[in-house]
Amino acid sequence: MEKSLDKDFLEFVVKSIxxxxxxxxxERKVDEMGVLLSLRVNPQDMGQIVGRQGATAxxxxxxxxxxxxxxxxxxxxxxxxxxxxxxxxxxxSM
Numbered sequence: 487m488e489k490s491l492d493k494d495f496l497e498f499v500v501k502s503i504x505x506x507x508x509x510x511x512x513e514r515k516v517d518e519m520g521v522l523l524s525l526r527v528n529p530q531d532m533g534q535i536v537g538r539q540g541a542t543a544x545x546x547x548x549x550x551x552x553x554x555x556x557x558x559x560x561x562x563x564x565x566x567x568x569x570x571x572x573x574x575x576x577x578x579s580m
Contacts, residue, residue, distance in 0.1 A: 490514050492553050492561050496523055499546060504531035520560030523550065529568035536565070 493514045501507035506528035513524040527535055536543050547563050554561030 491557060492521060492550060493523060495553050503534050506531055522562050522564060524564045524566055526566045
């Protein structure tokens with residue numbers, strides 16, 4: 487079985503940030519484009535993961551790229567929108 491250091495790293499970082507660490511779920515998919523990590527957290531923790539103007543999410547993605555480079559893989563992060571999320575911002579301006 488392949489050891490996924492990138493997945494373990496992401497879980498550690500995210501669980502350290504959020505208020506509900508038991509709700510953190512990470513799925514790992516590998517294809518020809520590289521590694522895709524899909525992150526799901528408690529809806530109340532979304533603000534902590536994204537951060538102001540996306541700064542926290544951007545920092546997490548940068549760290550994951552470094553982990554990927556060390557393991558000769560391209561790692562991408564997808565943060566899943568919780569059920570009943572805000573949706574597109576265009577709807578707010580109408």
